[in-house]
Amino acid sequence: MTAFMRTLRRKPARRIAAVGAVAAAALLLSACGGDDMSGMDHGSSGDSSATATAKAGAKAGNFNDADVTFAQMMIPHHEQALEMAKLADGRASDAEVKDIAKKIEQAQDPEIKTMKGWLESWNKPTAAESMPGMDHGGMDMGDGMMSDKDMDELKAMKGKEFDKMFAQMMIEHHNGAITMAKDEQKNGKNADAVKMAGDIVEGQSAEVKQLQSIVDRL
Template structure:
């Protein structure tokens, strides 16, 4: 056997050795990939943080039936208060009545927009049908009451406005306190608290006006 023949027979061993190196490298890469997946589930890694963030986001803006009813009932309640407050322009003679009417418009008009926005985001209708829960107990005026208020001017208007708005505010305060107890949505409960605080103060002011008559 010549030296050249012996060399040809030895060459096939080199590819075999190279294949062994490649296979070993593949096993190492596979092990690294497995370790990377395992670390993703370890406490404190990014995977855990993402889950926590998703949970936090999913609970933001949650609501319950009480929140929905609060928004649905407060919208028409506020709308009637605005209707009454706008009547003060050109009819009221007492500067305190005019100031309170202006406060009502400034506070309740934006709240109506907010309440409607909540219902839209919750995919709930603005109206409750016949709204059996909405009665005179919540301070709503009848159409006859509002029509009578429209017909008055000066001191007569001031007195009737104060009487009607006290009743109306007390109804709103009752509904707001119910929302504070039964509601779940943080923003709705905060608005309820603002209503209780603001309208309670206005009731005292209105009563002081009545005491002058």
């Protein structure tokens, strides 16, 4: 009887311990679930780039393959335009060439950041995969990209020679961007990407006319 009574006394204690463990587990799961639902950042609390990407994604909305291709191809295109524009510092002598170079930097650098934000929010790589016939060392695919040789020649120029070559090369470069942007206007789905394409067509078409007038008078 004594052993039996001891067994009876132990069982409630065990039940209480088991109930306590279950309750604690439930509270833990509830807390974790609440954190996930509230969007708690389980990584770095100061990751401002992730916040920026999330905002870009929220604004980006729906997209298709044309939007992805537009961003992936326009990023290196803009990057080369920036490289060309920066060469004007210390080489260009024409005031109008210097002014256009500054405008290119001011317009295209923010667009590069925006397009990279789109691709990150779409979970797409910022660089396009190589395709047959594509030479990104100097893309030879009708998009106006300069070859390494072209860039080396431009770097070696100064004064009036630089001004004329810069204007001629940038006309070709801009025309390539305009073609790409028109394709996005026709086939793209994302409203922001299509709008940027329209801005590129309008802005760079105007610059092509200005650049041609510079070539004509030099």
